Amino acid sequence: MDRLVRSGKKGKPKQRRRWLWFKLLVSVGFAGLCAAGVLLLYLFQADLPVANSDRNSVLLDREGSAVTVFSDGERNRQSVALPEISPWLIKATLSTEDRQFYNHWGFDLKGMARALLVNLKSMDKVQGASTLTQQLARNLYLTHERTWSRKMKEAMYTAQLEMKYSKDEILNMYLNEIYYGHGAYGIEAAARLYFGKPAKELDLAESAMLAGVPKGPTYYSPYNHMKNAKDRQKTVLAAMVTTGEITEAEADKAYAEILSFQSQEQRATVSKAPFFRDYVRSVVVDELGIDESLLEHGGLRIYTTLDLNAQAAAEEAVATGLTGTDELEAALVSIDPRSGEIKALVGGRNYAQSQYNHVFATTRQPGSSFKPIMYLSALASGKLTSASKFNSQPTLFHYDDNRKTYSPKNFGDKYLGDIDMRQAIAASDNIYAVNTIMTVGAEQVVELGRKMGITSPLQAVPSLALGTSPVSPFEMATAFAVISNQGRSVKPVAVLKITDAEGHTLYEAPSYQQEQVVEPAAAYVLTQLMESVFETGGTGNRVSSEIKRPVAGKTGTTSTDAWLVGFTPELSTAVWVGYDKGKTLGTAESRKAAPIFAKYTEKALEKVPPKIFPIPDGVVSVYIDPATGKLATADCPDKKLEVFLQGTEPTEFCTEHGGGETPAEPLPVEKEQESRSWWSDLKRWWMN
Structure with a gap:
């Protein structure tokens, strides 16, 4: 009986606590309902704000000037x-x-x-x-x-x-x-x-x-x-x-x-730099993850790397270069090799007719314009030098453990006999190029191409030397920027900063990072060899008079594509010309890339004084006998000053002429450079 009494006494406090919790919950629920009712009443009576969907987002150039909005016209x-x-x-x-x-x-x-x-x-x-x-x-x-x-x-x-x-x-x-x-x-x-x-x-x-x-x-x-x-x-x-x-x-x-x-x-409705604007749109939405509706009418300010003067020069060069042609397309992209900033971009001849951006088309064979990547691999590995010789003649190459063969030909069946690397680059000799890739190894060329910015698939076969693996103009400009920048790679960038309508920073590009892909000396030696393309006997010689500054580059021609990819110390530029439907290029059409490149380069840099390519450590120049590739003597009837990576220069003297008198020690490259253009003449006159 006592236990029952004691049990009942203990139960009453529990019941009271439960009752208190119940009242508390009811009170909170009632208060919540009242608050919700008040909120709903307020929302019902309150006016909606003024719609702000008419705020355009603006693209700004490198100087902060407004260029265009991210809607096509009004x-x-x-x-x-x-x-x-x-x-x-x-x-x-x-x-x-x-x-x-x-x-x-x-x-x-x-x-x-x-x-x-x-x-x-x-x-x-x-x-x-x-x-x-x-x-x-x-x-x-x-x-x-x-x-x-x-x-x-x-x-x-x-x-x-x-x-x-x-x-x-x-x-x-x-x-x-x-x-x-x-x-x-x-x-x-x-x-x-x-x-x-x-x-x-x-x-x-x-x-x-x-x-x-x-x-x-x-x-x-x-x-x-x-x-x-x-x-x-x-x-x-x-x-x-x-x-x-x-x-x-x-x-x-x-x-x-x-x-x-x-x-x-x-x-x-065509705006300024429409192809560049579309590219920036894809970067902002696809890479930076900003909602497209926000980009369209969120009042954003997109600060970019665009140089309006360079862009105008690019558009004018493409338009002038394609005058008198029907359906012929072109693309031009120009990058500052030192920072990776994209200065100009033209994706086609007429944005109103086609918004297809050929700068990023990865279906085009670069032809011989790909060869510098291979030659850089050869120079950097030390397997070949600028004086290395191969016999330019019809050759049957065996590869894949002799199970396959490859028989390239030179354009017009023109063969030059024993030639060195400078002559091969200037004349775009295919036989020399395949000999080079067979010596270096196609896998090594593919690996270097990847490091230089080629992301398209590259086939490790002998024909890679002749540019048979399709790439985009954007990739080619990126790769050549490495050569111009003393072997250093910088990731291309178009968007520097994004702010919202209130001025808050949504994105800011990190400081550019440079990666040393090949040693500076190898890049410089190749640059000197590539200058020959614009000199007598070079495939770009016909436009050399239009370029009033040091420039290096390489042409490339296939049955459907024409290229000139080149660079100065300030710009790395790729120009492509061809048809969308794979139509074969005629002789006149295949020669339009070089004039576009020349006209653009001079106009874009007209306010920039000409600069020579900086000479890094580890480069020497020596006089060699062109016939033998050995060190020239006083008795050699011809001699030329050639550049080498230090330690790869010839050490044997020519014995083909006279008594083999020993010349002076090899000269450092700063002291002399072969005169192949007006600026080389000026340098030699000044130094002497």
């Missing part, structure tokens, strides 16, 4: 009522972007939970769950910065939109606001831009195509990437099948439909 916006929009487009948009649009209050809780599970499983943000209302709130009133304060504001504005407008009104605003690429805001502008018709006339295939574009207006634009656009269209059609809007048969028929797009010339 904003193209035409608002229409919901009944004036094709039902197919509405269904495609809802099936893809927000299937529960008419069933939620602005937030899709199930979708958010599903996206959270997917993202947790992959440990990355691979799936989002923004409703149309959330997207509209973000586009109309907010920047795209990823902060908690921005997310809270987005939630508030989403709730306000849902309270103040009907679902049809929200959908109508969304379809008139969303960005469809190429300056088109809203579905009416997009329909007229892409298909030349009003939005109400869009069929299923056209609607599925356009409904897929807003996810990535550049990446999924049929004008920029047709394959990506078709893949996205297929995804939209599959979503419509899942939601029951169409059948599998209807989806297949729509996907197979051949769409008729407006010509790009009709719709394009």
Whole structure:
């Protein structure tokens, strides 16, 4: 009995505690409901902010001057009522972007939970769950910065939109606001831009195509990437099948439909440096991870490396060089080898006709313009020197343990007999080049090419010496910058800094880092040899009179591609000329790359005094007998001053002439350089 009494006494305090907790929870819940009610009442009565979606992001040049905006010309916006929009487009948009649009209050809780599970499983943000209302709130009133304060504001504005407008009104605003690429805001502008018709006339295939574009207006634009656009269209059609809007048969028929797009010339509004702008866009979105909608109308300021004077010179050189030709295309990219800054970029002859950027096309064979990379490998390894000789004659080469053969030919079947590396580079001799790669090893050439910035696949075969592995002009300019920069590699850069509309820094490029790829002496010796290309007997000699400064380079010609890649101490520039459809180049067309290079280089550097290439330690020059490649004596009828890496210069004297009198000790390269151009004459006169 006592135990029962004691047990009852102990139970009363527990009941009282439970009752207190219950009252506390009820009170907190009631207070929460009151607070929520007050918040909802406030949001209902409060005005939404003024839409800020008309703030253009600006591209600025190296000096901080505004160049262009990230929309094609003025904003193209035409608002229409919901009944004036094709039902197919509405269904495609809802099936893809927000299937529960008419069933939620602005937030899709199930979708958010599903996206959270997917993202947790992959440990990355691979799936989002923004409703149309959330997207509209973000586009109309907010920047795209990823902060908690921005997310809270987005939630508030989403709730306000849902309270103040009907679902049809929200959908109508969304379809008139969303960005469809190429300056088109809203579905009416997009329909007229892409298909030349009003939005109400869009069929299923056209609607599925356009409904897929807003996810990535550049990446999924049929004008920029047709394959990506078709893949996205297929995804939209599959979503419509899942939601029951169409059948599998209807989806297949729509996907197979051949769409008729407006010509790009009709719709394009060309701005300054359009190809450079498009490249910067891809860097900002794809590499730096900035949302494309923020780039389009977030008021960003993108500080770049663009040199407007160099860009104007590049555009003028390309336009002048292609005068009188039809369909012939060209590309030019110019990089400061010392910092990696991209100074000028022209991706084609006419941006209004084609936005395809040939600077990054990796389907073009560089031909003989690739040879300097191989010769640099030979010099750096010490296996060959500038005086090394090979016999230029028809030769059958055996490789792959003698299981395969290769028989290259010289252009026009012209063979020069015994020649050294300088003569081979100047005349672009193919036999010498293949002998070189057989001596050095193709794998070693591939490895050096990688270090110099060639990212395209390189085949380790003898024909690599003749540039049979396709590369892009961008890669070639990057690789030649290493030679100009005394063997040091610097990663190319286009974007220096990005700030938001309030001036806050979103990104700042790190200080450039230089990597020593080959020793400076090897790069300098090759530079001296490459200067011969612009001298008597060189393949670039016809434009030498147009260049009034030290310059080194290499031409390259295939049946479909013409190149000149060259450099000064300030600029490394690649010029490509060819046809998009693989049409064979005529003789006159194959000679257009060199004049474009020469005209651009002189104009871009017209305010920069000519500079000689700096001479590093470890370089010597000696007089050699051209016939034997040995040290010249006083009795040699001809002698020339040649450069070598210290320790690789000839040590034997020529015995072919006279009594073999021994000359003086080898001279350091600073004392003398062979006169092959006006600046060499000037240097020799000054030094003497």
